[in-house]
Amino acid sequence: MAEPLLAIDRLDVFHGDFQALYGVEAEIAAGEMVAVIGANGAGKTTLLSALAGLLPRPAAAIRWQGSPIGALRADRVARLGIALVPEGRLLFPSLTIEENLIIGGRMGRRGPWGLEAVYRLFPILRERRAFAPAQLSGGQQQMAAIGRALMANPALILIDEISLGLAPVVVRQLYEVLPAIVGEGMAAIVVEQDTSRALSVSRRFYCLQEGRVALAGASGSVTREAIGRAYFGV
Amino acid sequence: MDVTRASRLTRLAGIAGLLLVVLLALAPWWAGRADLRLLGEVFLYMALATLWNLLAGYAGLVSVGQQAYVGLGGYLLFALTILAGLPVPLALPLVLAAGAVVAVPVALLIFRLRGAYFAIGSWVIAEVFRLVAAQVAALGGGSGASLPPAVVRTLAEGRDLREAMAYWLAFGLATAVLAAAVAILRSRHGLALTAIRDNELAAKSLGIDIWRTKLLVYVAVGALTALAGALIFLQKLRISPDAAFAVNDWTAFVIFIVVIGGIGTLEGPILGTLVFFALRETMADLGTIYLIALGAVAIAVMLKAPQGLWGLIRARTGAELFPLSRKVTGIPSGS
Numbered sequence: 285m286a287e288p289l290l291a292i293d294r295l296d297v298f299h300g301d302f303q304a305l306y307g308v309e310a311e312i313a314a315g316e317m318v319a320v321i322g323a324n325g326a327g328k329t330t331l332l333s334a335l336a337g338l339l340p341r342p343a344a345a346i347r348w349q350g351s352p353i354g355a356l357r358a359d360r361v362a363r364l365g366i367a368l369v370p371e372g373r374l375l376f377p378s379l380t381i382e383e384n385l386i387i388g389g390r391m392g393r394r395g396p397w398g399l400e401a402v403y404r405l406f407p408i409l410r411e412r413r414a415f416a417p418a419q420l421s422g423g424q425q426q427m428a429a430i431g432r433a434l435m436a437n438p439a440l441i442l443i444d445e446i447s448l449g450l451a452p453v454v455v456r457q458l459y460e461v462l463p464a465i466v467g468e469g470m471a472a473i474v475v476e477q478d479t480s481r482a483l484s485v486s487r488r489f490y491c492l493q494e495g496r497v498a499l500a501g502a503s504g505s506v507t508r509e510a511i512g513r514a515y516f517g518v
Numbered sequence: 519m520d521v522t523r524a525s526r527l528t529r530l531a532g533i534a535g536l537l538l539v540v541l542l543a544l545a546p547w548w549a550g551r552a553d554l555r556l557l558g559e560v561f562l563y564m565a566l567a568t569l570w571n572l573l574a575g576y577a578g579l580v581s582v583g584q585q586a587y588v589g590l591g592g593y594l595l596f597a598l599t600i601l602a603g604l605p606v607p608l609a610l611p612l613v614l615a616a617g618a619v620v621a622v623p624v625a626l627l628i629f630r631l632r633g634a635y636f637a638i639g640s641w642v643i644a645e646v647f648r649l650v651a652a653q654v655a656a657l658g659g660g661s662g663a664s665l666p667p668a669v670v671r672t673l674a675e676g677r678d679l680r681e682a683m684a685y686w687l688a689f690g691l692a693t694a695v696l697a698a699a700v701a702i703l704r705s706r707h708g709l710a711l712t713a714i715r716d717n718e719l720a721a722k723s724l725g726i727d728i729w730r731t732k733l734l735v736y737v738a739v740g741a742l743t744a745l746a747g748a749l750i751f752l753q754k755l756r757i758s759p760d761a762a763f764a765v766n767d768w769t770a771f772v773i774f775i776v777v778i779g780g781i782g783t784l785e786g787p788i789l790g791t792l793v794f795f796a797l798r799e800t801m802a803d804l805g806t807i808y809l810i811a812l813g814a815v816a817i818a819v820m821l822k823a824p825q826g827l828w829g830l831i832r833a834r835t836g837a838e839l840f841p842l843s844r845k846v847t848g849i850p851s852g853s
Contacts, residue, residue: 336723362725376713387709391725434727457658 287350289314290335290366290440295345297334299329304330306495314439315426316471318461319503320484322492323515329371331492332442336368337361337472363391365440367438371445373429375417379427382413388432395437397470402431405461423454430458430465440471447478459485479511495515542689546682558685558753560660560795563691565746566768567787568695568773569739574773575736576703576711580633580717583640584645586624587617587740589762591747596663596757600800601656605672606771610748617744621737629729629736641765648774662758670755684753691749695742699784700840702738707731715782719766729738774812778819780826784840789828 288311297305305327312318320328334341336516337358346354348364362368367388377382385402401409417425426446433441447455455478462485466472476482483489483503491499491514499506499514545557566584574580591613598609628639647718652660676681702708710731713721722728751757761767771794779790797815801808823830831837 332731338719358722359725359727362723369725370720370723374717376716376720377714378716379709383709387713387721387726388724390706390710432724 285366287397288312289316290475291347292335293345293347295331295334295341297339297341298328298389299339300332304495305334307493308492310490310497310500312440312471312473313467315466315471316488317466317474317486318490319486320367320473320475320492321477321479321482321511321515322475322498325494326492327495328492329444330495332368332444332473332475335361335442336366338368359391362436363393365393365437365439367433367436367441369426369429369441369446370439370445371448373417373425375425375428375432377417380414380416381409381420384417384428385409385413385435389435389437392436392438397434397437399435402434405434405464421454423450423457426450426454426458434465438470440473441498443472443474445475445477447476447481455481479515483511491515519785525838527837528839537841538723539693543686545689546678552601554681554685555753556795556799558688560791561688562746562750562753563772563775563794564788564791565688565692565695566690566743566772567779567791568699568784569743569746570769570772571704571776571781571784571787572735573739575776575786576708576715577732578715579732579736579837580637581640582637582765582769582773583642583644584739584743584772585763585765585767586640586644587621588747588750588768589644589647589651589741589759589810590620591617591744591749592751592757592762593654593657595748595751596657596665597654599669600663600666602774606669607750609743611747614741614745617741618737620744621740622733624740625733625736629732644763644765644769648759651762652759658758660759661759662756665752665755665757673752684749687749688753691742691746696784696788698738698742702735703784707734709737720805724763739847778816778826780828780830780832783826783828783832785838786826786828790826793827 291311292308295305295308296303308327308331310318310443320331322328325487330339331493333339335346337356337360341354343355344352346352348366353361353364356364376387379387382399385399389398403413408424409427409431412420412424417428420428430441430443433443446458450458459481462472462474474482474486486503488501489506490497490505493514494517498517499510542557545554549557567590570581570584573584593611594616595606595609598604598612599606604612628636628643631639651657657663670680674683703711710721710726713724713726714728714731718728747762751762754761764790775790776787777790777792778793779788780786793815797812798808801811802809819826825833
């Protein structure tokens with residue numbers, strides 16, 4: 285098999301003295317959509333933060349197109365083409381929506397995504413482009429956060445808790461556009477609490493439990509019982 | 519529908535500002551000597567406050583050691599003119615450049631510290647500068663030195679023209695610093711600076727090099743603060759380590775100005791400078807009571823208007839004098 289886009293090999297991550305991830309192994313190919321599921325506190329957000337370079341991690345544990353990137357600062361990781369849609373969205377409150385998008389594309393690479401393309405994907409953002417993030421609904425903010433990450437034309441987009449705190453109709457909307465994003469050749473790792481939704485949209489999945497990969501495989505063929513066991517460890 | 523940064527108020531403010539600039543540039547013809555000196559001092563404080571605001575209000579670098587650069591600039595002016603024999607007009611650009619050169623290693627040192635530790639570290643650096651200045655025997659050591667008349671004459675012949683020159687330099691610096699701040703904040707760097715101030719983590723994960731952006735701001739502010747220091751002591755004609763590196767004069771008062779005016783806004787430091795000088799000119803004779811009054815004003819503003827006086831005005835009226843934030847105009851009604 286060809287070199288994966290991103291390979292994770294025996295990844296241990298600590299929050300101070302507390303170990304949050306134990307020897308996580310995973311990989312993702314170019315253009316692939318992978319779901320990371322698991323209960324609260326299983327280490328999903330920690331995994332994405334470590335991949336984005338926001339947490340200290342072993343230098344050799346993360347390889348990007350074959351080269352280790354575990355020692356890189358977060359801004360360097362971002363410039364390689366790894367974009368994070370952080371938990372809680374973290375839009376810049378004193379910038380307008382459009383400025384939030386512009387700054388996402390500032391350090392980015394060339395590619396199909398720009399202001400026009402993001403506005404075509406989420407037309408509501410065009411209407412709201414001169415508003416402050418706080419004036420938008422949660423779902424619109426999530427769209428802006430995804431748009432901001434897309435502006436960088438990443439090769440891999442990491443989306444943390446995509447549906448957390450959003451109305452079901454908005455969640456459905458967001459999941460409808462996900463294939464369009466990956467269709468452009470971008471790989472995506474989606475962290476999600478809603479297991480069935482995550483499995484329906486992804487090709488493969490990793491289920492984390494207390495910092496370890498409890499189960500991994502193809503999203504289409506896994507049984508509900510197996511997921512339940514891996515999820516809760518019973 | 520259109521997105522713009524200008525509004526009727528920013529355009530009006532632009533016209534009024536232009537008239538004000540012309541009027542103030544002509545001050546040597548209409549102001550008395552004492553008033554001219556006071557105005558010059560106002561502009562130097564306005565420059566210091568705007569610079570500190572860039573540092574703390576935008577780049578999140580809360581330094582309480584900017585007196586290091588004020589003193590450095592003052593001492594460099596004296597050293598370059600008295601010891602190296604350079605004329606004042608040649609020494610000033612060198613002070614600016616030297617300020618930048620010194621700011622780089624200092625930044626490398628104190629950027630390792632965060633938050634309160636950064637603040638304390640910056641103060642320690644300023645104290646080190648003060649102790650070093652006191653060791654320079656050629657400039658009077660701990661007791662300081664005066665600028666000889668021969669040096670002062672290199673600025674301009676004749677006292678009136680010299681006073682006017684000192685004023686124009688102060689006025690020019692304040693205008694240049696404000697213009698530079700507007701330019702920086704409207705540029706792509708300004709967007710990055712605002713993003714960093716809002717949320718460092720998100721800014722980092724978008725590929726913004728936080729360290730480099732902060733370094734750029736710190737070095738530019740250090741260089742301009744050194745130039746302000748040179749102009750301050752060009753006006754005073756006398757320098758000593760305690761006056762040059764005074765934490766009260768060059769940092770505490772400046773923080774007071776920015777905080778009561780409104781941190782993180784360009785209008786705030788201007789308004790704060792006017793309030794500060796209004797208080798000083800009416801109460802300075804009262805001695806300690808003046809300082810107590812300053813403290814009381816600061817506490818009152820922090821309790822009643824945490825965003826400063828300009829923040830209060832902006833919240834009430836939505837006013838903005840500098841065209842920085844974007845606004846939507848021309849939305850058809852009913853859409």
